[in-house]
Amino acid sequence: MTHWLEKVVLLLTADTTDVRKLAELAGGNPKTFYRGIRRADLELEGQNVDGMEFEDEIDASPRFTETDRAAFARYVFTASPKEERVAFLLRALLSFSTDTDAVLASYSTATMFEERAAAAFRTVLRSSSKRRAEQTEMIIARVGDPYAEAVLAPATGSLFTHLVASSRGKFMLALAKHVGNVPSFRNLIETKLDQTYSHHLLDHEAAIRQALAAH
Structure with missing residues (x-):
């Protein structure tokens, strides 16, 4: 490849x-x-x-309305564990890619992992937005992936690398459920399954692959 x-x-x-x-x-x-x-x-x-x-x-991506904001906040408040909440945040950022600041402002972090995730996503989205001012950079950002997907997938891979081992399988399963239909995230999940030799991840492998197949 x-x-x-x-x-x-x-x-x-x-x-x-x-x-x-x-x-x-x-x-x-x-x-x-x-x-x-x-x-x-x-x-x-x-x-x-x-x-x-x-x-x-062409039609712009959907706006993050007050109705969306209420539903998003309600899910984040009730969802557990933290890996599930971060995966749902990613799903919202991809769904409302023109309103990512509003999505992030509506996300209430409850753990250090969530704070780190939200900060990482905010950083890559804002810095990449500035780079899009140059034609060449805009083209590079779009090689293979839509814009938000192209910057969020690598940031998510970095988060996985810094997760404690016992959370990695849970995080990959949550990603498979919420963003496993997005090409870059699907590739990230499958790559981690193939290259990570940890029972914490492999214990969830069957469920992860089942979640991917459901899309």
């Missing part, structure tokens, strides 16, 4: 600024590759962008 960094290098060294050709070099469909990117943020003078979709030309 080609490593995603190879595509990044290919884009950075390409001798073209044509957005259609850059999308094709990244292995994407030019029609949908720039969803989530505003036409005004790209240098498009003299380029043929017929049939290509940009953020201001």
Whole structure:
């Protein structure tokens, strides 16, 4: 399998600024590759962008309404354990990717793990948002994954690495249930199952794979 960094290098060294050709070099469909990117943020003078979709030309992701906020807070308050709550937070961040600040503001942390998770997600979302101002960075962020998914999945993998061993299986199971239908998270879960040799994780393997198969 080609490593995603190879595509990044290919884009950075390409001798073209044509957005259609850059999308094709990244292995994407030019029609949908720039969803989530505003036409005004790209240098498009003299380029043929017929049939290509940009953020201001497609439906935006759902807004995080007061009804959503109440339901989210209620679930977080009642859900247990902490691994389940963090996985549900990820699900909300992916579902309301244009309102991530509102989602994070509504999340009440009860444990050190939750505080660390919320802080990590807030950091990567905000820092990556700034980087999207540059065309090349926006393209890199979208190689293979939608924007929020692309930055949250690696942050989640880092959280897993720093979890105490006894919580890892519970966290992977919660992720499988709530975001196992999202490609980058599914890949993260399957990779951890294949590469982590810990009975704390393997004890949950059957349930994790069952949860993935349910999507």
